[in-house]
Amino acid sequence: MTNVIPSSGRQIVNGLQRSFPIILSYIPVGFTYGVLAHKAGISDINVILMSMLVFAGSGQFIAVGMMAGGAGALAVILTTFVVNLRHLLMAASLSPWMAKWSRPLLVLFSADITDETFAMNSARAVELNDCKVEALSLNITAHSSWVLGGALGAVASGLISDVRPLGLDFALAGMFIGLIVLQVDSKVKVITAICAGFLGTVLYACGLQEFYIIIATVVAATFGLGVELWIKR
Amino acid sequence: MDQTLILWIIVGMWAVSFLPRMLPLQLLSGRQLHPLVAAWLKLVPAAVLPAILVPLVLLEKGEGGTLHFNALFLITTLICFPLAAKYKSLSLPVVLGMALVAAGRWIFPV
Known part of the structure; x- marks a missing residue:
């Protein structure tokens, strides 16, 4: 146990270093988003604005796909809400560790909660109260690289006639593999993960293509909790 | 497409993405959650x-929205997963996965 709080400069550097693996996946995934969004007919400014304001990998991909397919504004916004609702659960699970944060800093932090920054921050949740600058540095660096990747993709879109020969359409899946490997570190979590993957696939195949994520998540996490309680009994 | 409408869609997407991230931290910060709720959230x-990944790598949306089994993505995932687990890497499966998918399509063009 160490009680020494690193200096702000040190924390900024630490945050940058910890964000490096996120940057390595955000640049190609963001790039793919930029290419697809530009091809869907979204202006470069709007492509970049969406990455700055929404900052949600799968949410942005799904929204672009829906807009390209001619979906209405309300359907796109509602789907984004459902797909990104998981961030509510992530924010809630970090909240017990952030008692010493001021409200404005919490707003700044919460704008950058994604699967990836959550994975990194929750891995060191005990230090969140003392290392605010490090957490913000990690989040802001990650967000910047996401915006940069998207901007590069929008600009390069004209040069790329099809994303498939480059394997760009696998980028998002690749990132999720890396996240699962970081997150699923106990027997109960493995059971939860298998249950969620199975349910998600069945629901998706059955046509629930807007709600499969949230339903599979809630059911599988509840099932996992039941297994955990049953093991501990 | 109408860029002004897209701008408004983006503003709407921002609102529905930001509020669920922001409100729990403002309302719950520092409070002790019920142990069962905390265990569930974990x-x-x-x-x-x-729930997002498995359908993404198993099923592919074809012409007219029909779903097909995606063998190339599944094989790529089966190769990337153990390697990512071994090296605890977030970026390895992205880079290797894209390379494998690109190579697979080059060797077996459809």
């Missing part, structure tokens, strides 16, 4: 990530 990432 399982959420392990549930949400596979």
Whole structure:
């Protein structure tokens, strides 16, 4: 146990270093988003604005796909809400560790909660109260690289006639593999993960293509909790 | 497409993405959650990530929205997963996965 709080400069550097693996996946995934969004007919400014304001990998991909397919504004916004609702659960699970944060800093932090920054921050949740600058540095660096990747993709879109020969359409899946490997570190979590993957696939195949994520998540996490309680009994 | 409408869609997407991230931290910060709620929340990432990934690599949307089995993505995932687990890497499966998919399509053009 160490009680020494690193200096702000040190924390900024630490945050940058910890964000490096996120940057390595955000640049190609963001790039793919930029290419697809530009091809869907979204202006470069709007492509970049969406990455700055929404900052949600799968949410942005799904929204672009829906807009390209001619979906209405309300359907796109509602789907984004459902797909990104998981961030509510992530924010809630970090909240017990952030008692010493001021409200404005919490707003700044919460704008950058994604699967990836959550994975990194929750891995060191005990230090969140003392290392605010490090957490913000990690989040802001990650967000910047996401915006940069998207901007590069929008600009390069004209040069790329099809994303498939480059394997760009696998980028998002690749990132999720890396996240699962970081997150699923106990027997109960493995059971939860298998249950969620199975349910998600069945629901998706059955046509629930807007709600499969949230339903599979809630059911599988509840099932996992039941297994955990049953093991501990 | 009408860029002004897209701008408004983006503003709407921002609102529905930002509020669920912001409100729990403002309302719950520092409070002790009920142990059962905390245990449930701990399982959420392990549930949400596979719920998105597995359909993404198993099924492919073809012409007219019909679903097909995606063998190339599945094989790529089966190769990337153990390697990512071994090296605890977030970026390895992205880079290797894209390379494998690109190579697979080059060797077996459809």
